[in-house]
Amino acid sequence: MAFPGFLADYTVQTVIVGASLLGLCSGALGCFAVLRQQSLLGDALSHAALPGIAIGFLLFGSRQLSILLSGALVAGVLAALLIVLLTRRSRLKTDAALGIALSLFFAVGVVLLTHIQNRENASQAGLDAFLFGQAAAMLRQDLWILGTVTATALLLVISFWKEFKVVTFDPDFASSLGLPVTALEIVLTTMIALAVVIGLQMVGVVLMAAMIIAPAAAARQWTHRLETMLILAMVFGAVSGITGALLSSLARGLATGPLIVLTASGLVLFSILFATRRGILWTAIHARRQHANLITQHVLTTLYQLAQNHHNPAYRTEQGMVVSYYGDAGNRALSELDRLGYVKPARHLPEEGTHWILTAAGIKEAERILASLHPVES
């Protein structure tokens, strides 16, 4: 076999496939959550899932994943409804409503969880794995659930692409077009809840929100198009999942969920720092260049105005004077202007330093700059 030994391992294979499916799904849906400024919705939904898991276990006495996840989904939907109700019927803003729903449901979940753990039942063991996730507990049949949810999510996003886009960007306008905005929002929120729920087993209640937010947030840094953002977020999600799964398989006792989240967060950090156009580094370089450009233009117009004041287009400006005013930036500006062919050096008197004369192109450019400062209204 060409694979390294550990990749042949049944559990490792399952975790890698599961983690990449989860990454694809949460990456795609996370874009809509982030753009709708509902990043924390994922957090509220995942924390709210805990009592659902506990109640599912109490009612059916089973650890079967489908039962626990159904409970989680019901609890998540109830929490989402509570959030909508709180924001519509009270004066609370969305962040406060999210916070209340999150802590209320999580507290109930923890109470139920400790209650279950004190009941001395053999099958209870491992329910608390949902707090931080336990990827190794994943079975091959669980992949079907992950795969179905991911396929459904992608199918919906492709089918209702333009509707989801306009509802996310401008819900009022979408509604004026006659689109069923509330129904579309419910579909989106339900799919986000499903993505959260299928990730609970692997990543856990506490960290699952990161899987919704991080890939989308990282992708947003690189592009100005929703299509590209969605694809990038899916790639980032899958890469995080696979990397996390591989890292955790390298040694015993490395938790998969947190490693996946760490990888995703690393991608966010990298994107914020280094992304083209929006990244901090690119913006800083761009700002520096803009500033240098501005100084260069300023020097050129100063030369132009000096020439104008002396009624002499071939007026020689002393370099030392420019430098005394602009500092070292003046030197850089003059050599840049020289390179552009807007000025040329000239000797004034032998014992004096370099002087500069505007070229014809330089005069034209200076006039263009000055004219652009006073746009004539038309």
Next chain:
Amino acid sequence: MSTIDPQAARSENVTNIQVDARHEPDLAIHVEDLTVSYGTKPVLWDIDMDIPPGVLAAIVGPNGAGKSTLIKTVLGLIRPAAGHVYIHGKPYRDQRRLVGYVPQRTSVDWDFPTTALDVVSMGLYGRLGWFRRPGKREKQRALAALEQVNMSSFADRQISQLSGGQQQRVFLARALVQAADIYFMDEPMAGVDATTERAIIEILRKLRDQNKTVVVVHHDLQTVTSYFDWIVILNVRIIAQGSVADVYTAEHLRAAYGGQIALLQSNSFTKDTQG
């Protein structure tokens, strides 16, 4: 939504007598007994508003008068406590295709990852129907609309890189592409420079000259007489409505604005101070 209420019963009686089954078909917009409240606080009270076709109409009133709420309710974005809206004599639901909308520019996040052209083509989504993507023809129409607002060179520009006035023009182009008969615009001239304001009013006039009806929430009382031919003065209730020449008086403004009008009175832009 419910049709079994006294309002509807009454209009049914009326329609039984009339030959035409439609309600006030000669009016572009006919609003009847419209009341809207946020909680217990009424925002609009018993609004009866008639706007004839082919006018450029302004809705003016002080802050909190319910101007935006009025057009949002007409567009079905806010559910009224009572009342009815008729567009060319039929309920708004049936006439949606006839209506275009320009929301307040600040109501959306302009950092959304999309281009000016893409935003404009959103105006065609209603017509396209489910599952169909905008194609070449839609792109052409969106480009033509951008051309109308002098923004075709910004088609591929990311929308966060546009100035406020340019963003406003993009919104206007998105409404133009709807090819509607009646337009509702929420403060299209708020926060734009003088050049953009003139460009926008030129487009609105052109629409009116094509016999379309344009209803604009407007803030600047100084420009009412030069821009508009119809006016609705609002402060929770309708204070006055009619042609600008008839009802744009200091008396009506005082009724709407109260003490705030003292500041405006010295200016000579209302009818009875002009003479």
